Amino acid sequence: MFRVDLNCDFGESFGRYRLGEKEEILKYVTSVNIACGFHAGDPTVMRETVQLAIRNGVRIGAHPGLPDLNGFGRREMNITPQEAYDMVVYQVGALQGFLTTFNETMQHVKPHGALYNMAAKNPALAEAIAQAVYDISPSLVLFGLAGSELTKAGGKIGIQTAHEVFADRTYQQDGTLTPRRQLNALITDNEQARNQVVKMVKEGSVMSLQQIEVPLQADTVCIHGDGEHAIEFARNIKAVLREQEIAVRAIREG
Numbered sequence: 001m002f003r004v005d006l007n008c009d010f011g012e013s014f015g016r017y018r019l020g021e022k023e024e025i026l027k028y029v030t031s032v033n034i035a036c037g038f039h040a041g042d043p044t045v046m047r048e049t050v051q052l053a054i055r056n057g058v059r060i061g062a063h064p065g066l067p068d069l070n071g072f073g074r075r076e077m078n079i080t081p082q083e084a085y086d087m088v089v090y091q092v093g094a095l096q097g098f099l100t101t102f103n104e105t106m107q108h109v110k111p112h113g114a115l116y117n118m119a120a121k122n123p124a125l126a127e128a129i130a131q132a133v134y135d136i137s138p139s140l141v142l143f144g145l146a147g148s149e150l151t152k153a154g155g156k157i158g159i160q161t162a163h164e165v166f167a168d169r170t171y172q173q174d175g176t177l178t179p180r181r182q183l184n185a186l187i188t189d190n191e192q193a194r195n196q197v198v199k200m201v202k203e204g205s206v207m208s209l210q211q212i213e214v215p216l217q218a219d220t221v222c223i224h225g226d227g228e229h230a231i232e233f234a235r236n237i238k239a240v241l242r243e244q245e246i247a248v249r250a251i252r253e254g
Contacts, residue, residue, distance in 0.1 A: 011049035028075030036091035039065030039073025
């Protein structure tokens with residue numbers, strides 16, 4: 001039987017945190033990536049988001065990003081591998097503190113935004129991030145773009161990796177995501193998102209914008225929690241996965 005994890009980026013707010021309708025997405029995903037304060041989030045947000053995830057039985061991961069609040073961590077920065085290592089250790093440690101207070105374990109680490117995309121292509125950055133995750137705990141799972149330098153680095157160092165695919169993003173023929181600034185980077189049509197996810201999970205490939213079929217491995221599917229259609233996407237994608245007899249489970253079930 002096919003199986004896949006559904007994850008979403010979460011806790012990307014500031015100040016007194018009130019999720020409101022956004023909390024509903026936790027009914028459909030199996031893992032969350034919680035912002036650690038550099039691109040979004042703050043101590044109060046992190047604590048409340050951890051509590052919500054635990055309450056909903058969702059596995060928790062750290063979502064470290066570049067120190068760029070104004071750009072939401074989506075603008076590239078010229079950082080060294082050592083700086084990448086330090087950023088990841090610092091941010092994962094912050095979230096781990098809150099998990100410890102609730103006697104909860106961390107499942108994974110998934111870099112955010114520009115840091116994620118830079119590490120997908122830059123072997124030195126990828127290796128620094130993988131080393132940081134390994135040094136924090138070899139039991140952590142490293143989430144990275146399917147087939148990227150980041151997943152390769154994780155496998156090389158000996159930690160479990162999860163190849164991530166996207167429900168709401170389009171792909172280039174080299175397997176990278178279409179940059180957000182380009183036309184047709186985002187998928188907003190439910191049917192298109194559903195079809196793309198099923199194809200990636202069951203067939204192990206995705207059709208790029210250049211109409212070239214790109215092979216990939218789909219261990220976990222990302223649905224951006226801040227997307228306009230995030231809850232609707234999550235509900236419909238989980239429904240179609242069940243229709244297709246694809247089990248929806250966390251990478252590591254608690």
